[in-house]
Amino acid sequence: MSQSDTKTRILDGAEQLxxxxxxxxxxxxxxxxLASVNLASVNYHFGSKESLLQAVIERRLLPLNRIREEKxxxxxxxxxxxxxxxxxxxxLRAFIEPTMEFRNSSPGARxxxxxxxxxxxxxxxxxxxxFMDLALPILQVLFEALHQALPQLSPAILMTRLQFIIGxxxxxxxxxxxxxxxxxxxxxAFDHDALVEPLIKYVVAGLEAPx
Amino acid sequence: MSQSDTKTRILDGAEQLxxxxxxxxxxxxxxxxLASVNLASVNYHFGSKESLLQAVIERRLLPLNRIREEKxxxxxxxxxxxxxxxxxxxxLRAFIEPTMEFRNSSPGARxxxxxxxxxxxxxxxxxxxxFMDLALPILQVLFEALHQALPQLSPAILMTRLQFIIGxxxxxxxxxxxxxxxxxxxxxAFDHDALVEPLIKYVVAGLEAPx
DNA sequence: ACCCGTTTCAAACAAGTGTTTAAATCAGCT
DNA sequence: AGCTGATTTAAACACTTGTTTGAAACGGGT
Numbered sequence: 001m002s003q004s005d006t007k008t009r010i011l012d013g014a015e016q017l018x019x020x021x022x023x024x025x026x027x028x029x030x031x032x033x034l035a036s037v038n039l040a041s042v043n044y045h046f047g048s049k050e051s052l053l054q055a056v057i058e059r060r061l062l063p064l065n066r067i068r069e070e071k072x073x074x075x076x077x078x079x080x081x082x083x084x085x086x087x088x089x090x091x092l093r094a095f096i097e098p099t100m101e102f103r104n105s106s107p108g109a110r111x112x113x114x115x116x117x118x119x120x121x122x123x124x125x126x127x128x129x130x131f132m133d134l135a136l137p138i139l140q141v142l143f144e145a146l147h148q149a150l151p152q153l154s155p156a157i158l159m160t161r162l163q164f165i166i167g168x169x170x171x172x173x174x175x176x177x178x179x180x181x182x183x184x185x186x187x188x189a190f191d192h193d194a195l196v197e198p199l200i201k202y203v204v205a206g207l208e209a210p211x
Numbered sequence: 212m213s214q215s216d217t218k219t220r221i222l223d224g225a226e227q228l229x230x231x232x233x234x235x236x237x238x239x240x241x242x243x244x245l246a247s248v249n250l251a252s253v254n255y256h257f258g259s260k261e262s263l264l265q266a267v268i269e270r271r272l273l274p275l276n277r278i279r280e281e282k283x284x285x286x287x288x289x290x291x292x293x294x295x296x297x298x299x300x301x302x303l304r305a306f307i308e309p310t311m312e313f314r315n316s317s318p319g320a321r322x323x324x325x326x327x328x329x330x331x332x333x334x335x336x337x338x339x340x341x342f343m344d345l346a347l348p349i350l351q352v353l354f355e356a357l358h359q360a361l362p363q364l365s366p367a368i369l370m371t372r373l374q375f376i377i378g379x380x381x382x383x384x385x386x387x388x389x390x391x392x393x394x395x396x397x398x399x400a401f402d403h404d405a406l407v408e409p410l411i412k413y414v415v416a417g418l419e420a421p422x
Numbered sequence: 423a424c425c426c427g428t429t430t431c432a433a434a435c436a437a438g439t440g441t442t443t444a445a446a447t448c449a450g451c452t
Numbered sequence: 453a454g455c456t457g458a459t460t461t462a463a464a465c466a467c468t469t470g471t472t473t474g475a476a477a478c479g480g481g482t
Contacts, residue, residue, distance in 0.1 A: 006429080022334040024235040028470065038431055043471060045429090121329045121385040123233040157409060163386075164379045164413045171378020174332040198368060202375045205420035206413040217459080239440065249461055254441060256459095423482100430477070439468065447460065452453100 007045050009035040012108055014056050019111035019118075023053060023127055054130050057119075060102075060112045061131075065138045067098045072145055079148075088149040089204045095142055096169065096203075100196045103173070117173025120166065139166070150208065157211055165203045172199060218256050220246040223319055225267050230322035230329075234264060234338055265341050268330075271313075271323045272342075276349045278309045283356055290359075299360040300415045306353055307380065307414075311407045314384070328384030331377065350377070361419065368422055376414045383410055 013035035017026040028049060032039045046052040071094035079086035103113040119131035143162055147155065172195060224246035228237040239260060243250045257263040282305035290297035314324040330342035354373055358366065383406060 118332045160409050161413055167379045167382020168375045198371050201420050202372055202417040206417035209412050209416035
């Protein structure tokens with residue numbers, strides 16, 4: 001077994017368990033037994049349980065953020081070329097679509113998306129920061145791009161609405177399997193693949209509402 | 212010290228710690244020492260840590276849901292009186308305003324709102340159900356009322372958008388102290404009291420977006 | 423074949439977990 | 453005062469937690 005084999009097995013197992021059971025509710029013993037590695041190998045390869053979480057997040061979020069930033073920059077430069085402000089919808093699409101596409105690319109990716117969707121509301125600050133440190137730069141880019149798209153919105157209200165958008169997104173990201181009304185008499189759960197367009201329509205309408 | 216004194220002290224402490232540190236990350240020893248009660252009294256009065264969580268949720272959520280349902284019914288009957296469909300905004304306001312008012316009524320209430328805001332995305336199913344069992348009926352009422360208000364929306368898309376609304380709300384409810392961008396160069400955090408109107412405007416616009 | 427740095431392994435560590443027990447204390451009543 | 457049921461208390465229980473240890477196994481290079 002090569003070195004990276006053990007490391008990826010741990011990362012995959014951690015991704016799944018942290019997402020489905022929660023970080024604090026996942027023990028290294030269940031994790032290492034799921035990944036078929038020795039208990040001590042987590043501390044050997046990653047140093048600690050927390051550093052493992054950091055590694056789990058970085059492995060997926062760094063590439064995803066690169067894609068999201070590229071797409072946003074593409075929208076911005078295309079708008080600049082025709083000397084007009086960028087479209088808010090195009091910007092939000094550039095941010096949301098890669099996220100949801102990635103989410104559907106593999107079961108592990110789905111777990112990961114659900115994991116970072118919950119990180120925002122994670123009470124433990126050190127855990128929350130594992131995610132926030134990597135998420136803030138791209139959110140900064142998005143905020144400034146949206147400000148170009150909608151200059152009539154005051155920065156304060158734009159900020160507030162961006163928070164609402166993130167809330168909406170993170171909620172969708174979390175609901176990997178358990179739809180909220182899953183067991184009620186309400187209409188049946190929705191198809192997750194067919195969720196992107198309604199989501200974009202919703203957040204764009206909310207963002208562009210008259211102040 | 213009367214019986215209810217100990218019980219309330221436990222409930223208050225649990226509310227605070229479950230909200231700020233998370234359920235799994237709160238030990239009965241830190242809880243009982245914060246509440247200045249004996250360790251065994253939690254199991255004596257509530258049976259188990261999980262039943263305590265149930266009690267914490269029920270104490271606040273049952274009255275709050277009563278208020279929310281009353282206000283929704285009031286909007287519905289007022290609309291019926293003039294033989295016109297209810298306004299979506301009035302319905303969402305009837306649902307959101309009591310929540311946020313209650314949230315600002317006391318520090319414990321703020322903790323509680325943040326706690327149930329996070330319950331939706333709680334990975335542990337038994338914990339999630341503690342909250343969901345009490346939340347589903349009122350959501351059912353809201354769904355049907357909104358269907359009356361916006362009959363042109365298909366039940367499926369209305370359902371989807373209601374999920375988005377709940378996601379937006381729960382995110383706002385969670386951010387008791389830690390604004391997301393709290394430490395960035397983005398505009399400063401917003402005033403939580405002045406959050407209700409922007410929130411209503413956002414979710415109404417998203418809900419009423421053309422299909 | 424030997425050596426050497428890397429990786430794996432079983433075992434142990436100290437600390438913390440929710441829960442239970444049985445004795446002690448309290449409050450209300452006759 | 454003395455009895456009775458409800459509550460509080462300190463101690464212990466059985467178990468799990470993340471981490472550390474030192475020896476064993478591995479793999480490539482000379």
